[in-house]
Amino acid sequence: MDKAVVAVDLGGTKIYTALAGADGRVLAEVLVPTRPWEGVDAVIGRIVGTVDQVLERAGKGGRPAALGIGCPGPLDAASGLVHHAPNLDWHDVPLKDLLEKRLGIPVAVDNDANLAALGEYVYGAGRGEKDMVYITVSTGIGGGLILDGRLYHGAGFGAGEIGHMTIDPGGPRCNCGNSGCLEAMASGTAMAREARLLIESGRGRAILEAAGGDVCAVTAREVARAAAGGDDEARQIIINAGRALGTGVANVINLLNPALVVLGGGAMQVGPLIWETMEEEISRRALAAARRRVRLVPAELGPRSGLMGAVALALQKSGGIFRSGMV
Amino acid sequence: MDKAVVAVDLGGTKIYTALAGADGRVLAEVLVPTRPWEGVDAVIGRIVGTVDQVLERAGKGGRPAALGIGCPGPLDAASGLVHHAPNLDWHDVPLKDLLEKRLGIPVAVDNDANLAALGEYVYGAGRGEKDMVYITVSTGIGGGLILDGRLYHGAGFGAGEIGHMTIDPGGPRCNCGNSGCLEAMASGTAMAREARLLIESGRGRAILEAAGGDVCAVTAREVARAAAGGDDEARQIIINAGRALGTGVANVINLLNPALVVLGGGAMQVGPLIWETMEEEISRRALAAARRRVRLVPAELGPRSGLMGAVALALQKSGGIFRSGMV
Numbered sequence: 001m002d003k004a005v006v007a008v009d010l011g012g013t014k015i016y017t018a019l020a021g022a023d024g025r026v027l028a029e030v031l032v033p034t035r036p037w038e039g040v041d042a043v044i045g046r047i048v049g050t051v052d053q054v055l056e057r058a059g060k061g062g063r064p065a066a067l068g069i070g071c072p073g074p075l076d077a078a079s080g081l082v083h084h085a086p087n088l089d090w091h092d093v094p095l096k097d098l099l100e101k102r103l104g105i106p107v108a109v110d111n112d113a114n115l116a117a118l119g120e121y122v123y124g125a126g127r128g129e130k131d132m133v134y135i136t137v138s139t140g141i142g143g144g145l146i147l148d149g150r151l152y153h154g155a156g157f158g159a160g161e162i163g164h165m166t167i168d169p170g171g172p173r174c175n176c177g178n179s180g181c182l183e184a185m186a187s188g189t190a191m192a193r194e195a196r197l198l199i200e201s202g203r204g205r206a207i208l209e210a211a212g213g214d215v216c217a218v219t220a221r222e223v224a225r226a227a228a229g230g231d232d233e234a235r236q237i238i239i240n241a242g243r244a245l246g247t248g249v250a251n252v253i254n255l256l257n258p259a260l261v262v263l264g265g266g267a268m269q270v271g272p273l274i275w276e277t278m279e280e281e282i283s284r285r286a287l288a289a290a291r292r293r294v295r296l297v298p299a300e301l302g303p304r305s306g307l308m309g310a311v312a313l314a315l316q317k318s319g320g321i322f323r324s325g326m327v
Numbered sequence: 328m329d330k331a332v333v334a335v336d337l338g339g340t341k342i343y344t345a346l347a348g349a350d351g352r353v354l355a356e357v358l359v360p361t362r363p364w365e366g367v368d369a370v371i372g373r374i375v376g377t378v379d380q381v382l383e384r385a386g387k388g389g390r391p392a393a394l395g396i397g398c399p400g401p402l403d404a405a406s407g408l409v410h411h412a413p414n415l416d417w418h419d420v421p422l423k424d425l426l427e428k429r430l431g432i433p434v435a436v437d438n439d440a441n442l443a444a445l446g447e448y449v450y451g452a453g454r455g456e457k458d459m460v461y462i463t464v465s466t467g468i469g470g471g472l473i474l475d476g477r478l479y480h481g482a483g484f485g486a487g488e489i490g491h492m493t494i495d496p497g498g499p500r501c502n503c504g505n506s507g508c509l510e511a512m513a514s515g516t517a518m519a520r521e522a523r524l525l526i527e528s529g530r531g532r533a534i535l536e537a538a539g540g541d542v543c544a545v546t547a548r549e550v551a552r553a554a555a556g557g558d559d560e561a562r563q564i565i566i567n568a569g570r571a572l573g574t575g576v577a578n579v580i581n582l583l584n585p586a587l588v589v590l591g592g593g594a595m596q597v598g599p600l601i602w603e604t605m606e607e608e609i610s611r612r613a614l615a616a617a618r619r620r621v622r623l624v625p626a627e628l629g630p631r632s633g634l635m636g637a638v639a640l641a642l643q644k645s646g647g648i649f650r651s652g653m654v
Contacts, residue, residue: 074616155621254492255472290483
């Protein structure tokens, strides 16, 4: 088979696998549940199963040239060892070795945020730029850095933790133990927390109504719905998140002077208000020259960004050239 | 002449020029005043004069292979155009072209903070690491980034502006127009400002005494002296600066996962308290894995870091190999 590769986006709930040609075009794809509680071997077996399925669906025989896989981290992208993946309940799993043994083809591993960045860079909103920051605003906030045309990993494969940048030293507690992290102030989880606090203090009527009267059902989506209906309390929650996000993005712009910041993730869908507020805050806090140089754009690949990054990684591993200048 | 190069560190008050061998060893150096008020041509002439002087002092004939020069920015390191250097009162000065015309040798230009980073990387505290962040804490706060073994410039040659990262959105006003920038909270200027505010409010006796009773003579040095004498108010000013610095450095550690952070600049000399407080705050705010991976070390080259970076730049320009892996 001429240089087709397999890409896998491994998450806590689902395994998303694709077969792609040397041009990056997806030939077949399949989605199966992860079921991490069945153990590492079962998950590995299920990944191997999806490889057979995409080959079959595409009507291809033979072996693919390589496999690229994105996995929640932290992990060592060189050895392919997953140090700790809470969603999978994995500790020190040699993902690369296990898959290479089962499949007999070269395997490359990277973390999911890095591959989402790579996916947008090669096939999405980042095409044509060589200094790009990718930020995903979802239940958490993560990111990946393309610097001088290459995915930048840092000394311990931990670069890109934009969500744990301190935005306000006196801000709310974060899951990481720190306080005032961007993630604790602008993620979907943070917006939901603020809405619930509001409701518990006897306010936030419109948000509670949007959640059918069940405070436990309040997520960023209900905040978005109330805000779309003109509710000021919901709008203020989104404005606060947008401001924190803008402060964080301005910090990254001042530090890295990127040509492009690509923003994705479900929590960016709460409405245009979060984007507008973010832009205002960036204009306030970024240095003028760096602000002029940078474009802020939404991600283009949606839930497929990580998968397409795994395609790019697999093509790189197979020796295919998927973009001039990439290493 | 076999591959000797000239390095220049151009500042608002002095021109510091060295002749160095292909191994980076300095053969001769000279320091002359800049006198920017005499105009661009006069300053260029004075730089050219220092080149003749170092050649003469070293007893060398012929022409050096290249010249590297560090200049306050912002500037375009590719074309060698200095957009704006307030200390020199320069606007759009084609520094590279002007020097090449006068000297007839290849000239490379970069900003002073980047060259200080490069100097520490090649000849100082950064030897042996390929992901290094350099931070200088002085009247302002600047920095330079060595990422994957290369000086990282960003899309508009503006990367490394660590001093303008927002540390506290409600913090004091910064010269850049923003509020709560690291520079406005942890620079020598910031410490002096806090001390003067204290004195103007009728406190800060020990600091005022250290300044001979003249509030206008208060700088970070007088704060340091009072703190060394055990004064609690002075100590608190240094502690606050150290905390802000630690927050900023933690942000950079989380974002870039460097192996090394090198800290230099005069304001780091206010005593061990600033370093200790910074380390505490970093341990509080940096992600555990990234914190474990990074070493925090003082700069080794002091006021020569920029000059030595210019040596490295000149050797690079001349085609000399000054460190394996450098590009």
